[in-house]
Amino acid sequence: MLFIDYLPLLLINMVAGLVLLAGYVYAGMEDPDQKKWAPGFIASGAVALVFGGIIATTWPLPGPYNMLFGESSVLYGIIFLVAGLTLALGGNLLTIAVYAFFAGLAAMLMGVRIFVLKLTAFPPLTALGYLATGAAGVLAAPGLAWFKGNKPLRVLVALMILGAAAVWALNGFGGYWMHATGFHDWVPTTHLLLPKK
DSSP states (O other), rough: OOOOOHHHHHHHHHHHHHHHHHHHTTTTTOOOOGGGGGGHHHHHHHHHHHHHHHHHHHHOOSSHHIIIIIHHHHHHHHHHHEEEEEEEHOOHHHHHHHHHHHHHHHHHHHHHHHHHHHHHSSHHHHHHHHHHHHHHHHHHHHHHHTTTTOOHHHHHHHHHHHHHHHHHHHHHHHHHHHHHHHHHTOOHHHTTOOOOO
16 A cells, blocks of 8 residues: 655754754854744744644554654654744743653654664664654753753764754655655546546
């Protein structure tokens, strides 16, 4: 059975958001102009929330992939969207960082299950992406509360986030590559109903 998914869109969107987050952790936390970081976070969060929400509520993918990709995308999306809006309005990121802690734990749990159950085309790579992205969420609140002034630690966290972005880039661009081949003969159902010329 052929199913249509837009997981590469969500993955590349997450790559963009994670690269932005790594930049924010490295340099943006001390930037006097916090508002300039807002649009990127808002854009990444909106895409993840909308399309992850569609997956989470309609279950178009086989089995557990709806939960793994849809629900995790919703959590990611709301964190980035609210963080962007908070930066735009000059607010404090601590409460969304606390939210990110629990979303990060969920992502890490999903990563373990993906690895153990051998889910996705490349379970170790996907599990690594979930674990690294989840670790970034877990470290968000402590990072804001205790390590904000510790530049060497922030560099390490930024590098970990960039590593997660690299994993998702491999998955996302690989998905575009495979989907271009796998769907080359696909025709929407509505086109099958049209009269033949």
